[in-house]
Amino acid sequence: MDAGIYRVQMDGRWHLKDLYEFPHTFEQVYAFTYCFDSDLSPRDAERINYALENYPWGGGYSIVNIYTVLQNQVEHEYRPRITEIRYASPGWIDLLLNLNPAVQVAASVAAIAGSITTVTKCYSALQRTIYNINSEAAKAKLEQIRLTRAQIQELQGLTQDLANYVGFQRLDELNQRTVSPLVTAKLLSAHFRRLKTLAEYAVKGKAFLPQKPRDEG
Secondary structure, three states: OOEEEEEEEEOOOOOHHHHHHHHHHHHHHHHHHHHHOOOOOOOOHHHHHHHHHHOOOOOHHHHHHHHHHHHHOOOHHHOOEEEEEEOOOOEEEEEEEEHHHHHHHHHHHHHHHHOHHHHHHHHHHHHHHHHHHHHHHHHOOOOOOOOOHHHHHHHHHHHHHHHHHHOOOOHHHHHHHHOOHHHHHHHHHHHHHHHHHHHHHHHOOOEEOOOOOHHHO
């Protein structure tokens, strides 16, 4: 698969905010998958590595900024562009993009929608671990703390579980690039939050992301 039209099926009642939230979230998840979990090459992988190694990762700004970096590193011809919107019952949004990461996103969304309670429990456990580590650093008045072996093992185990649930396949490669299990955990957590937003559209019957392009049935 290469560039092509990917049709997101729409149904149910959409609000104005949905017309921003859904495409914006999809574009972020698509860029994350494109750059971190596909065979496609970013425009400048070193720009991504610089952000991974040098952002403070202490708050939300690093996450917001890394998504901007990732979206800018998608090759221009593969950046999602709306070619048609039809709002009806059913309706659709046609996107011109690279079909491979789009299909991967669809599979992740389906996996979360099918076991949302279980996946959310795993995510919550990971967030408690991250919170405890951040609290320990704050008490010590340090931007970063040296993680104990137990903390590393706990982070890695929960992050692997979350990766398995959402179908993220290149966790080892991401770990090599961040050189930090804590940063990896924060990145995958952010990815899950956005995937969950898309899954909620699916669960509510408002949008459906097909796992096959239209010409494959």
